[in-house]
Amino acid sequence: MNMKQWFETVTLGQPGQYLRLLRWSLFDSIVMSVPYGLMLGAVYYLLVPLESPGTPLPVQNLWMFAGGLLAQFIAYNFIRQKTYLDACTGFAGIIRDSQITLGEHLRRLSMGFYSNRDAGNLSTVLLRDYQTIGDLAQQLLPQVAVILIRFALAIAVLSTFDWRMTASVFLVIPLALPFAFLSLRKMGHISADLQKSQQEVSSRILEYVGGIQTLKAFNMAGEQFESLKASFERQRSSAIRLETGAAAPVSMLGRFVLNCGMGIVMLMGAVLLTRGELHPFYYIAFLILTLTIYEPVLTLFTFIADFARTRRSGQRIADLFAEEPLTEPEEQEIPKSTDITFDHVSFSYGETEVLHDISLCFPARSVTALVGPSGSGKSTITRLAARFWDPTGGEVRLGGANIRHMKADEVLERVSIVFQDVYLFHDTIEENIRMGRANASLEEIIAAAKTAACHDFIMALPNGYRTVVGEGGSTLSGGEKQRISIARALLKDAPIVLLDEATASLDPENEVLIQQAISALVADKTVLVIAHRLQSIMSADSIIVLENGRVAESGTHEALLAREGLYAHLWEEQSRAGSWQLGQ
Template sequence: MKKFKRWFKTITFGETKKYIRLTLWNFLDSFAVTIPYGVMLMAIYMLLIPFSEPDAPLPRNRLWILCGVLVLQLISYHFIRRKTYIDICVGFADTTKNARISMGEHLRRLSMGFFGRKDAGNLSTVLLRDYTEVENLASGLIPQISVILVRLALAIIVLSVFDWRMMLSVVLVIPLALPFAFMSYRKMGHISGELLEAQQNAASGILEYVGGIQTLKAFNMAGQQFETLKNSFKKQHRHSVGMELAAAPVGMVGRFILNCGMGIVMLAGAWLLTKGMLPPFYYIAFLLLSLNIYEPVMILFGFISDFARTNRSASRINELKNEQPLQEPGTGARPENMNIEFENVSFSYGNLEVLHDICLRFPEKSITALVGPSGSGKSTITRLAARFWDPGSGTVTLGGVPLKNMKSDELLSYISMVFQDVYLFHDTIEANIRMGRSDATMDEIIEAAKTAACHDFIAALPNGYQTIVGEGGSTLSGGEKQRISIARALLKNAPIVLLDEATASLDPENEVLIQQAISALVAEKTVIVIAHRLQSICNAEQIIVLENGAVKESGDHDELLRQNGLYAGLWEEQSKAGSWRIQ
């Protein structure tokens, strides 16, 4: 019973009361639909009276009453059907919308480690296709099935009142068809998982192919890579056909058995009629009502494939819901200052530990640079400072307050971030910069753009700040995207700034301008800079040198050169590389 409750709550997106109300309206809708069947039987009975009783007149007044009942049924059914349709198409659509928004809020609270494990195709399949599958089942199929089962039970009870022998002849074939339905359901349950996996792989392949088309064309591999995508389409097609083949026992054998039921009803009724054991009216009633029983059962069998596929979609939604988000405190503590400290922090990606018992302090209103070889843990430190993840051990604090004791929204309000991989949304340049502060004026946006050295190229665009950039910023160069992201961070004017290779894609002239802008922030901000180009961080008050996830050296530029250690070696190598020329 508990399992059924969990399943029912899943397919109704937690709106069980609204769903029960929708089902009740469907019952009323179904009852209104069946009224003409009763009226028809009554009319047939009245029309047969002169044949069974030759002296009896035709009951015209009663027939007119039946016509009036049909008119009332037509009027009432209009309003009932309108209410049911609105509840299904509008009410449940609103429920699905809220469920997707709730899932979006859930995803927002998950750590970045989750998104590292999941690809975009997987998430888009769940949020779009799986939710649609569950919505279709919940809004249409479940109410219909409930109505069908109730109508079937009522029909069997009514038929039993007329003649129990004829009732048995009607329902005899239904149990014979059920094994084929269960067999098909089990088979489709297995195939539906393979189909959903194939659909997810195809979606991921499309995103990867479109996103990497420039690289594929550059290396003349667009056709070769498309073969991989085409194979994923073929696999999806194969499993789709498999789903249809799995439904064949229900669609063919099950329907054949149910159709045989009509013959059994006709033969049984004819035999009882010739023996004088069944009135003619009862025989006609059973012929008409048996159609009303077998047709819904056939529809019910046809829902088997939808159930199998939707159950798999519901399971995937539940798996996503069960992902544990970062823990949020009931009432967030406020930091006393903007000092960031790492106290014996270790962190792992899966089984690979990338930070080992790190102790660091980033003083308020100063610039700290993180340098070191690739993979030394620099970017991981900035992500931990923004609480994209929680450390495996140790504590990260802001102003003496552990980040776990702060609400994520409040923590992020103190931080502006400019990372190496810049993402711009498919919107205007103004909107992308305004993300830093939604209530900023246009003058403030332009001032931030000027400080980030991107106002001139924006003004030169055909629509200026109203120019639409492609998804991810695909219509702009790497340097242009990065400068816009810096303008966004400057507009936010947060007391902490995290810069991860922020000047990597800039030409020397604009790099100087950006460095000047960052230098202007030092008196007001706590700045953490990651840079491979050591010339860009020479003036930092503190330089921390990392190697293999541990602090190797620390100090300012001159101190580190005098130590003649790893930093001095990196400085010498970059000085030699700076004089390199193509021979």
């Protein structure tokens, strides 16, 4: 990564806007350097009586310098306030815009992207990596600007005094740089290990909290905590290695070399003074200005570790932006109806093909059930119909329109989905149901909840529809979450309904009510239903039996039983399982 690419990365693709924010830091650096010049002027006039005894002290000039300091103080406070506001709000705005853009980008990625990543990985990028970038933008880059400004001012001023002293000031800086570059390379590897361990910690925490009920049930909470503790220890070790293995040596070596520079300046000045080739004032000026030059360089050395981390963080953010989203056509096709057609469709998860040249038709305003053993491709078909993925071969058409030629939002606008694994957000029940239609009134939400047979249990909660559910719906039972999901789909009232075993988590007492709610949901709609309990889809217009990613059979319930194939075998197995009793 060259310097231009690095700067593009750490400014989150907005280098121009960041440079506009950085200019106040440059003004800040210039104004902050003014007192040194005023102090040198005051020292010069204070030396006049010493150099020419009997000469009066130029008090008027000293008052002018005092006035200059007052003016500098006023200007510095104004510019410093502007610099602080830009640092806190200006680049925060850049980070916010980038996070929103990344969120929109992630929304347009296929579900295949998420199947290869865990929540800890993405949360680390969205939170920790952006924080790292923000810290660098507010500290390191302004510090570099300060160094450059001070270098330019120092060279301009010092070279007018004595070129030999100027050379002695800047001689040691190039000697210190190789240590910084060598350490930066070393820290690049250590930083990668640290960020990897940080991702692991985030993933372990989410896994531990999310699975605490299962861990307790199997008496593994303590054992699992040991693995979480081990991930914390790996993170700690990586952080220590980063600081002690690279950052600390750089700081110590850099400080040692620059301290040697101070010694060289003092020695060179002493030699020239004894020869009468250097004015005492110039000697004092070099000693004072040398400190102002070396100080930001020393500070920069302490940021080397941050630089390494930032480069990795910026690259990880850039890698997410580089992920290819689902294609969005400039001119999309408009569906003429709600029938769904799979024309020689194949689909692969990575290198594993799970659908093999499937051709299917789901007629408009009909109910089609998908059945078959686990892993036969049922869920994949419904996800392809909703354009969560694009097929790797063949076409999926909605109302005659190839869904590749439709925007993903336009496809989803026509689809309601009730998943087997329901996820509710950490918000009120009202807002979770309102996700079905953002502009729905409370009365419409209540009507949908009543149809989905969840109004009564909602009203029994402490705050009714204003009750906040835990993340993922953790404060509700599986059946309650499922009914809220159905209410959400009822509120959306889309012409296509995808049901992924919608009654799987329901108790027998409410199953009849939910079946009635589903009947209301699917009336006059195109319905694809995944079913494991075959009794629930006996009345479907068509049943498609899948096996190993291929269509094994299709037809009505009676026709498939008469064929005595896979469906009849599944029916017989479920009938036998239904008569099983404990102790038999």
